[in-house]
Amino acid sequence: MNMKREKEWESKIEELLSKMSTEEKIGQICQLYLTEKSAPQVAELAEKGLVGSVVLTGTAFAGNSTGTDIDRDAMTTVQNAALRSPSGIPILFGKDVIHGYRTIFPIPLAQAATFDAELVKEAASRMAAEASRSGIQWTYAPMLDLARDARWGRIIESFGEDPYLASVMARASVEGIQGDDMSADDKIVACAKHFVGYGAAEGGRDYNKSEITDYTLRNMYLPAFRTAVDAGIQTFMNNFGDIGGEPCVFSKYLFRDILRDEWGFDGFVVSDWGSIANQTGKGTAETKREAAMRAFRAGIDMEMVSRCYYENMQELLDSGDITTEMLDDAVRNILRVKLRAGLFEKPCLNLGELDIYREDDMAFSKKIAEKCMVLLKNDGNVLPLPRDKKIFVTGTYAYERRSILGNWCPGATDEKVNPFVDCMKEVFGKEQIMSTDVYEIGYQYARQADYAVVAVGENWRETGEGNSMARIELSERELELVKTVRRVARKVVVVVFAGRPLALSELLPHADAILYAWHPGTRGTDAAASILAGDASPEGRLPVSMLRSTGQIPTYYNHPLAQYHYREYRDELPTPLYPFGYGLSYTEFSYGEPTLDVESLSLSELMAGKTVKVKVALKNTGDRDGVETVQVYVRDRFAYKSRPDIELKGYQKVSVEKGGETVVEITLGKNAFGYYPEKDFVIETGDFDILVGPHSEELKSVAFNVKKG
Ligand code: BGC
Numbered sequence: 001m002n003m004k005r006e007k008e009w010e011s012k013i014e015e016l017l018s019k020m021s022t023e024e025k026i027g028q029i030c031q032l033y034l035t036e037k038s039a040p041q042v043a044e045l046a047e048k049g050l051v052g053s054v055v056l057t058g059t060a061f062a063g064n065s066t067g068t069d070i071d072r073d074a075m076t077t078v079q080n081a082a083l084r085s086p087s088g089i090p091i092l093f094g095k096d097v098i099h100g101y102r103t104i105f106p107i108p109l110a111q112a113a114t115f116d117a118e119l120v121k122e123a124a125s126r127m128a129a130e131a132s133r134s135g136i137q138w139t140y141a142p143m144l145d146l147a148r149d150a151r152w153g154r155i156i157e158s159f160g161e162d163p164y165l166a167s168v169m170a171r172a173s174v175e176g177i178q179g180d181d182m183s184a185d186d187k188i189v190a191c192a193k194h195f196v197g198y199g200a201a202e203g204g205r206d207y208n209k210s211e212i213t214d215y216t217l218r219n220m221y222l223p224a225f226r227t228a229v230d231a232g233i234q235t236f237m238n239n240f241g242d243i244g245g246e247p248c249v250f251s252k253y254l255f256r257d258i259l260r261d262e263w264g265f266d267g268f269v270v271s272d273w274g275s276i277a278n279q280t281g282k283g284t285a286e287t288k289r290e291a292a293m294r295a296f297r298a299g300i301d302m303e304m305v306s307r308c309y310y311e312n313m314q315e316l317l318d319s320g321d322i323t324t325e326m327l328d329d330a331v332r333n334i335l336r337v338k339l340r341a342g343l344f345e346k347p348c349l350n351l352g353e354l355d356i357y358r359e360d361d362m363a364f365s366k367k368i369a370e371k372c373m374v375l376l377k378n379d380g381n382v383l384p385l386p387r388d389k390k391i392f393v394t395g396t397y398a399y400e401r402r403s404i405l406g407n408w409c410p411g412a413t414d415e416k417v418n419p420f421v422d423c424m425k426e427v428f429g430k431e432q433i434m435s436t437d438v439y440e441i442g443y444q445y446a447r448q449a450d451y452a453v454v455a456v457g458e459n460w461r462e463t464g465e466g467n468s469m470a471r472i473e474l475s476e477r478e479l480e481l482v483k484t485v486r487r488v489a490r491k492v493v494v495v496v497f498a499g500r501p502l503a504l505s506e507l508l509p510h511a512d513a514i515l516y517a518w519h520p521g522t523r524g525t526d527a528a529a530s531i532l533a534g535d536a537s538p539e540g541r542l543p544v545s546m547l548r549s550t551g552q553i554p555t556y557y558n559h560p561l562a563q564y565h566y567r568e569y570r571d572e573l574p575t576p577l578y579p580f581g582y583g584l585s586y587t588e589f590s591y592g593e594p595t596l597d598v599e600s601l602s603l604s605e606l607m608a609g610k611t612v613k614v615k616v617a618l619k620n621t622g623d624r625d626g627v628e629t630v631q632v633y634v635r636d637r638f639a640y641k642s643r644p645d646i647e648l649k650g651y652q653k654v655s656v657e658k659g660g661e662t663v664v665e666i667t668l669g670k671n672a673f674g675y676y677p678e679k680d681f682v683i684e685t686g687d688f689d690i691l692v693g694p695h696s697e698e699l700k701s702v703a704f705n706v707k708k709g
Helices: 003-019 022-028 039-047 072-084 108-112 117-133 153-157 163-178 214-221 223-230 252-262 278-282 288-298 308-319 324-340 359-372 420-428 443-448 476-488 524-533 603-607
Strands: 030-033 053-055 092-095 191-195 235-238 268-270 374-378 391-394 451-457 491-497 513-516 589-591 600-602 612-620 626-636 647-656 661-668 686-695 698-707
Touching (some): 003 324, 022 030, 022 308, 022 324, 108 117, 108 163, 163 647, 191 223, 252 288, 268 324, 359 524, 420 451, 443 476, 451 476, 513 524, 612 686
Parallel strands (some): 451 491, 491 513
Antiparallel strands (some): 374 513, 626 647
C-alpha cells in the first residue's frame, strides 16, 4: 500500500464530501443497470450526480444469458454526463466477469481442481485485462461461497468444499483481478461474494435460507473471505439469503462487526441485485424505508438496482434514523475505491478499439483447461489412446458447443469453441476418427472402432444461478448412450463435460476410462483431445467429494470423524465415489513415510512464527513423466470442540521424471494447528497427526505435538 497516495486520496475524499450536496451523496450509494433502453434515464440522473455506479446487464440472471453485449456508446454517454455533474465524480462500471469475458477459462470449480494458484491468478489477470480493454472497471468475482451441495447450481462458481483450498484460490483470484495497482490499464476492481453462507442454502435450492452456527461460520465459511480482505479486495456483496432467520443484507454482525471491525476492510459493500427491496416481499421488512434503514445500518454501502436508498434516504436522514456521519462514511468507502481504481484520472477505462480473443489468451485457455481435468478411472491404462487405432467419437457434447463454456459468460460466443469431435480429428488425424456429421449414436462405427469415446455431461443451463437440480446423477439419456455404446464397443472412454460434480456410480461399470473435463471454456475441447492423445497429462484433483448418489448430500471430507466411516445408510455405501483431492495421472507415484524436522513445538513458538517442515519421498514408478499433487492434512487428536477428522493444510505440485525420485518439503505454520472454537483463533496444545498422500483417503501419518508454554 502506497501510504502517500492513500493520504492524498483521503484528503481528496474529504474535499469532495465537503462540497457534495446530500442529494449527490445519496446518488453515490445507488447503482442502476444500464441497457440501451435505460441509457437516457441513467444519463439524466448521472448529469445531476445521482448515479454512483452502473451494472452492465439488464437482468438479475445475467449468467443465464448468452451473446449479450455491453453498450459501449451508452457507457460513454453516461460517464460523460456524470463528469458534467456538480461534483464530477465518475461512475464505476461493473459487470459479472466470472471465468473469462470473451475468452472463457474453465468454471471456477474446475480452476480449483488445478490446485495451482499461479494458473488461477493468471486466469483472473487475463480475464481482468480483457474486461478492462472493453471498458469494464469492476467485476463481481470471485465468488467465495464454500459449497458442499452439488444440487446447488452455483457450485460451479465456487472453489469447492475446503476452506484452505478456497482461501488459496481466493488470494490468487483477487491478486489476479486487482493486481498490485487497480488503476493499471489491465486491472479492475474485484468483489468477494456472497457474504456469507449462500453456498449453504438448504437443499441446494437457490436463495434458500441457511442454518450456520457461528462455529461453522468461522471455521468453514469465513476463511476464504478473510483471505480476500488480506489480499486487498475492494468490494463485497451480500448473500441474498438468511442465516438462522437473519437476512444477511441486514446483518450488522457480518458487515460491521466482522468485516469492518475484526478484519479492517476499508472498501465498500454492494447489495446483491434487488436484495434490499426483496426483503419486503420476504416479509422481513414492512416497507422499503425499513429495508433501506436496516440494510444501511448493517453496512451495505451501495444498493444494486432496487431504489430503496434513493427513495428513502433523505427522509431517513431527516428523521434521524440514519445520521449524516453514516451516510458520509458510506460515500467515503465508495470514493476510496473509485480513487484507488484510478477513475478520476481515467473515467472511461480503455474504451478504445475492442481488443479481444488474443492468441495468448486462447492458448492459455487451453493450458488451464488441460490442468483442471480430472482422470477418474483408467482401467488397463486405456488412456492415452494410441494414434494408429480407429476411434469412434460420439455423444451430445462431442457436438454441442455452448455448454463447453459453462454458465456465466454472457459476453462470449460459442462460435470460438471447436466441437470436441473436430478436436479429436485435429489431434488424431481425420482418418483415425469415425464419426457422424451430426450427433447420432452410430452403432456401426461403435462396433468397428478399436475405441469409442463418448462425450456426455450436463447442459450449461442446468448449472448456475436459479438452476439447481434435485438429482445430481448423470441423466438417464446420457447414461443410456454410454450403455448402448458399451454393448458393442471394445473399449469405452467417457469424457464428462459438466459444471457440478455429478454422481457417476451408474456410469462406472460401463466405462474403461473416465476423464472429468468440467465445463472447461473456449479451448476446453482442444484440451480434452490433447489429454486423450497423451500430448498433455491429466493433473486435476477433485476440489469437492464426488458422491455416489444425491442421497449422500451433504458428504464432505472435512467432517468430524469422517462422517462416512461411522454413519452408514442401509441402501448406499458410506463413502464418496471419489474423495476430495482425488485424481489419477498417466504415471504412478509411490510415497515414502513422512518425517518432520521437529516433532514438537511449543504454543508460543508456533504463535511467534516457528514452523514445522514435513518431508516425504516421492517416486515416479510409472513409465511416463508426471505431475503429482502432494497433499498435507492435519488431525487434531483431541479438542474441546468436535473438529474435522482431517483438514487440508498444505500441498505442493511437483513434476517427477519417469523412474525419478524427489523429496517434497511442505511447511506448516500456526494456521495449520488452530481453529476458532469461538470468536478467537486458538491452538489447543496436545497431539496432532500430520498426514501426507495423494488424496484425502490415502494418507500416511506422522505424529506431532504442540507443547504448553
Ligand atoms: C447474482 C450476483 C450477481 C448479480 C449481478 C445476482 O443475481 O446473485 O452474483 O453478481 O446478480 O448480475
